[in-house]
Amino acid sequence: MYCEILSTLYVKSNGDIPCHDDYGERIILTNLNESPTIDKIIASKQFNSIERRLSSSSIPWENICDKCAFFRPDQNFENRIRQFHINKIQIESSLACSLNCWGCSRREQVKQRRGNLLLDLKNFETLMISCAEQNYNVEWIEYCGQGEPLSHPKFSQFLKIVSEVLPNTKQRLITNANYDFNACIGEETLHEIIVSSDGASQETYEIYRSGGSFEKCIRFMTDAIRRKSANNNPSVVWKYILFDHNDSDEEITKANKIAQTIGVDRLLFVLTHSKGKSKRYTNENFINILNLAPSALINFTPIQNSDTYLGYPTDNSLPDQNKEQFLFCLDEIKMLDKQHLLLKGWVSTLDFLKINRLNIVANSQSVGQINVSEKRNDVLQYFNAKGDLDLGFASVIKTTQLDPNAILCLEITPQSFSKNFDTKKYHVSFKPLRLS
Ligand SMILES: C[S@@+](CC[C@H](N)C(=O)[O-])C[C@H]1O[C@@H](n2cnc3c(N)ncnc32)[C@H](O)[C@@H]1O
């Protein structure tokens, strides 16, 4: 039994450290004022209780974990935080926001929570220093909570502290981007910026992003792209949640055109469960959006709250009727060292038929294969798929041919389906991914 809380931390603006940011958020493990350093946080009573229970295959919180996106009852126990590895520390620098999006729980949280709306910079610095002094490998700091991160008047100081104290840690900002880029970020380093902009014009955008300015979003993205460093940072993602009011062909085509004109790295369309959600696009036909925005990526609102993208066929020789044959999500991809590539995710046909193997291609050369043999009940449940299909993979490929800058292509070359498929037809390559 496993839960991502053993490899992530979430710090709220008032210093509370909840049990991640989904259903478990209602349980506060400790607070930065009581436990200002990483060793104190993981020594807290609540955190120890989670470790004890998961390691003995017991649910940490009855009636909570089973509703939480981060709980993995079928995955083997591992305790990465005790091995000095943290995938992500999520920081809610601010619970304040000047917009009023109807699906956002921010206003409720302001009423319910005690303490500050702005995270104390000194407390943040103490936590970062403790991670550095205790030799933690922190992969990402992500600035996102229930408010708008950039509404913290000293936001750039957070970035500065991390660059100085944990220079190998990457930093990601998730923002409504109604701010001046240069004033908020200045010269500080960011590796990824996700801009929430749900529309392709002020009229459609402001229906959900009430009080917001579409023009400011575009200017923010343009300025961020201008500031890219030699290694292409920050990567700029335009995240577009699909609602009834912004899912017309015209809007999507327009968003695609603007995204290409300003040069965003990814235009990412997302399905939501919120009021007003798109009726045109659902799990079943979501992939059709790529006919209007061929270079976009699409993302089902979290199966896991990590980077989970749906790949799609790029092979033009593929007959049209075969173009929608695969669902493919990567939850994690990274080089562990120069020779080892870690890949985690899941793959299936749209009919939930089994694919046995994936072929990994880097710079057009096959570098290895992975077996698709892991249970992923979360995916099956999400799609209401029946049966006992193993559609997950979690594999480390050993290869001497990969350099960290290789353009990676993942190909589904199904040697055998469980039904009668003509395997030659279904050789499908996916959008290239850059390793980082
Ligand atoms: C609560 S917001 C806070 C950060 C920032 N203020 C923003 O709006 O991006 C965090 C994330 O929730 C997403 N979000 C907001 N409303 C949503 C909805 N109705 N459905 C799905 N995701 C939503 C945003 O796109 C953003 O990625």
Ligand code: SF4
């Ligand atoms: S901009 Fe973000 S924090 Fe502000 S109301 Fe909208 S979703 Fe919530």
